[in-house]
Amino acid sequence: MKLIKNLILLTFLLLFASNLTAQNDTKANYILFKNVKIFDGTSESLISGMSVLIENNLIQKIAADVSIPEGTTVIDGKGMTLMPGLIEGHGHLQMNGHSISDIENSRNWEELAVRSTVNAKNALLSGFTTWRDAGGMGAGLKKTVDAGLVLGPRIYPSGGFIGPTGSHADFRNFNTPNETLNGIHSSGGKLGMTITADGVDQIKAAARQNFMQGASQIKIMSSGGVVSQFDPWQLDAYGPEEIRAAVEVADAYGTYVMSHAYSKKSIMRCLENGVKTIEHCFMFDGDVAKLMKKKGAYMTTNMQAFSPALSQVSAISASKASARKANSAQEAFKGYIENVKKHRPKLGFQGDCVGMPDACNKQNDHQIYLGAHYFGNHYYLKALTSVNGEIVKLSGEVMDPYPDGKLGVVEEGAYADLLLVDGNPLEDISVIGGNEKWFDAPVRDGIETMKIIMKDGKIYKNTLDK
Template identity: 35%
Template sequence: MEMQASHGQTRVAGWRCICHSPSFLRLNARLSEALGEAPEPSFGLPSSSHDIVPREANAANAATPAAAAGGSAPASQSAAQTASQRGASAASQPHPPAVAFTNIRLFDGKSKTLRSGYRVIVSGNTITAVEPDDGQKLDGMQVVDGGGHTLMPGLIDAHAHIMMTSLPMNQLMVADIGFIHLAAASEAERMLMRGFTSIRDMAGPAFSLKKAIDLGMMTGPRIWPSGAMISQTSGHGDFRMPYEIPSHPGQSLSRGETLGAGAIADGTAEILKRAREQLMLGASQLKLAAGGGVASSYDPLDVSQYTQDEFRAAVDAAENWGTYVAVHAYMPRAIQTAVRGGVRCIEHGQLMDEGTAKLLAAEGIWISLQPFLDDEDAIFFPEGSPSRLKQIEMSNGTDTAYELAKKHGLKTAWGTDTLFDAKLATRQGAQLAKMARWYEPADVLTMATRINAELLAMAGPRNPYPGKLGVIEAGALADLLIVRGDPLANIQLIADPASNLALIMKDGRIFKDTLGVAFN
């Protein structure tokens, strides 16, 4: 736009649309190439899409060539720190030469025991071979000597809230959305450094963070986003103040809706619209609130939310896009109504009964359970508060829920559902290790790898990362960890990732390496 002065006033001389300017076309080409789309003419744009990453990130990556080749880091940095810094920009770089993992014990996500005498070959972002290790030199490959430690698939948290994990609720209610995104990006990197290479995000505006991670602008896990949790008035996702009721047409959105954490909808027409909005934004699955919750203010645990027809509206929207609906629910009536409405996954379910478990088994419905106990990992609520009383009632049902899930052979996923607490977020691995209260360690790790990956794959064509995850086999995506020691013998190794994760690979790129990569 050009401005010209006339008789002491400034007027618009004319608009020049930027849509066909060289700078705009270069930016569009970068984004198109990075997203795998057919690029527009480059107009001199560098050919590799990683150039979209800020120059400082590439400089930081180039600053550690010795570490990349297995050399020593500067004295002021630990090997793990150097590897983490290298990984922060690794996703923006072309894939390295093929990598061979040797001298390992293998947990493949399928077997109940570790296997020795094998090597695993990774080319690009894919595992190309799991084969007997004959000791033959592998020319031209990077070689990781696992030191006899355990190679296993990357961990998957099937119920995460990356946008709300580390900030207290009172901050989330007032903070600028930019600050929330920055806090979430920081937490995403820490999550990957804990060995969680994939998460299913079950409410929150995670779309932009996911895109930034996928483009290599940020470091973090793969994200299957649900977008805003759809909730009825007075439901688990309604965090409005009483003075905002009664609502009226044209009323401003609530804080939770403005952030994209929740979407309040009543009746099939509104639910259908809100469901389609989340799919438009990029949801890989939908999340609805089906019953009372702990953190919410207006819904006792026994309250059922939405009718069968209302669930069906969301399910119809999801199925039209080839994906599914999951719901927050604890109580039998809430769970059963959701299942009759076509819902395919129940989140929580701590207070289900025998009849409900039988229904889930008969219909092949997933249950995504969390190890909620009244212990050091419980989200803090003031003693005597309504939320605290609900929390105690809910967590008292956890043992029974796991017993029913095992008795009836339910498809059971694992997740943390950590909210509002940065310190609690650091215990993600500890909460997985806690599952040994109900399962053998091999079953715990299988649940957090192969089984959780099967749940992720239910997104069908909305799966943002086509390919097999959660297993180590030829053709699977290369999300891998090396754990010092034997986690099948000592599941507590997972609880201390800083000490016990020697290597972290996501999508064929190494983000942490304390072993050193050598070249043959």
């Protein structure tokens, strides 16, 4: 009996000892950036004379004199700028065809999925460490990236776009039967990239379906669009009770609804009924600004809509109807720039590229240029970092897939998602890729002035010594 007791005690001691060894093996990992100037995501000028200590995946200390734990990797930033990783406020990694009909008709699921991993890697190596996906996929790619199987940014997925029959979320061809009456027939519908939902009950079911599949927020199409086939952009697609249905479900999960809205009527209707981020928001004006402020809402805008080269977008030039829509839209949206300058809303960067790396790099670089050109580097750098960081956090404590720290800022306690950039982006936006050229821009592989790209405390690019 005594022998058995002793054996049990010995087994217990051995387990305890091995547990202690395991704890010793998971020692913290420290990286120190010294000799850097900091753009913290909000300030109007760079902060000098500070070092930044990373412990595992979080920023632990920012101070002039940081005591360095044993084993710390020290990086001499050579006076370059340390800034938050960029945040895409509205992108579509899985929407990687030339147009909606190309995606619907010419790409099967495996092609779309594999291509999305190429886009994810390209996004990270272009400095985007966080990505709010604005519809077209659930959490599959996100889980694969988080597991370290493919390179990519942190992803906040929205699931399938939710819109009514004939809306901007309707990928069908003209002869495909109505999906809310006859079942799903479109490829986009079958793949869960898009969900046609008419009326309160269907919208609630669609929103719940997206959350079940890992969405951190919901995307609805409450107005028409330019590159979709069946809807005038002026369309006021969802009524107030339909918008409220989506908001009610999102609210039950502690998160929020983002809505595609072009027309002023649709924008105001969304804000009045609880939508937290207005996507595109082209008819932004003083009334919208006032209501947005009152509701604590945000907007993201794809600035390429204000580029002289807009008509060269293949999804627009390929379709006469889309080209006509684009012309009338540009005319109706011409007050946007002046109104944003005047009211300075909480604006987040939106790339909104539907395509593959070469095209998306050119488009995003051009948008970064346009935003900085129209609104100033500081305002647009905030759009690319701290404002989009606030936007993704609207997903709330429960649904936020990355709840341990802030994003889009260089602050103690924030995630260590950082870029080391050769140059001052507050003065020269080209150091983070900004390019006046769009379609004429050369094909690039990464951004040369982006020397270090860190996500979650891990370095994915380091050309500091090259």
